[in-house]
Amino acid sequence: MSKFVDSHVHLDDDAFDADRDAVIERAGRAGVDTMIIPAVDADSWSRIAALCANYRQLHPAFGLHPMFLSRHAPGHVEALSAWLDENPAVAVGEIGLDFHVDGLDHELQRHYFLRQLRLARERDLPVIVHARGALEEVSLTLRRTGGLRGVVHSFSGSEQQARQLWEIGFHLGIGGPVTYPRAQRLRRIVAQTPIEFLLLESDAPDQPDAAHRGERNEPARVAEVLRCVAELRGESPADIAAATSANAQRLFGLARHDS
Structure with a gap:
């Protein structure tokens, strides 16, 4: 069975509190042997660090998500800088801009986004970027x-x-939405993008694949995304698993795993 990486999963979310161990076990059985866990606010940093310390296959990213402005404080960017100095991380994230949700201050989002980009650049860390309704910016x-x-x-x-x-060397994170037949533009992009710029992700507990619409998502279902991407590109699932895993390993500085 091919091994592959879930490059974006919120396993610290309370949606997994009742069965987190089983979720991780199911992911492993499906072939997902590496998972990146991005933070959304300062309170989540220690929770994610502890979670990743308990499972060799989990790797933390720390940041301030644009959708959670109400949880952020002026000193949190400085706190993030200090946290990154003391705690290993594979990326700064989840950060970015969200102009889709009403009521989120755009200027404040820009402030946090730009400052976190500079932190990542100073530390030579990759960034995990959220861009909804704001991709051009x-x-x-x-x-x-x-x-x-x-x-x-x-x-x-x-x-x-x-x-x-x-x-500019950025990857595209591809998850459950690509499995929906109506996502024709996304499917064309996935078929045409050079493979070295694609990553697979679940974004669990959100964004389930078409076969699990309306259900809690989990990382094991990246296997469905993998199969869909392979079909769209006319390549084998094993080749897509190997290529996207190599991309993730290279981007996040992860040790290589055996297929």
Whole structure:
């Protein structure tokens, strides 16, 4: 069985409190042997660090998510800087911009996003980027800031926006939405994007695949995403697993695993 990476899963979420061990076990049986756990706010950093310390296959990322502005405080970027000095991380994330949700202060989002990008650049860490309703601005900010690498998770933009991202070395995170037959634009992008810029993800407990619409998502279901991506590209699941895993290992500085 091929092994592969879930590059974005919120396993610390309380949706998994009742059966987290079983979820991780099911992921392993499905082939998911490595998972990246991004943070959303300062309170989640210690929880994620402890979770990842207990499971060799979990790797932490720390950041301040744009959808949780009400939980952030002015000193949290400095706190993140200090936290990164003392705690190992494979990325700064989840960070970014969300102009889709009403009531989120755009200027405050920009403030946190830019400062966290600079932290990542200073530490030579990749970034895990959330970009909803704001992909054009996110891409421009990444280009202007420079010296960055990372992934735009749950990519949902245009062919041109995909190209703009991979031209500056950014990956596209592909998850459950690609399995929906109506996602024709995303499917075309996945079929055409150079394989070295694709990552697989679950975004669990959110964004389940088409076969599990409305259910709690979990990392084992990245296997469905893998099969869909392989079919769209006319390649074998084993080749897609190997290539996307190598991409994740290279981006996040992970030890290579055996297939």
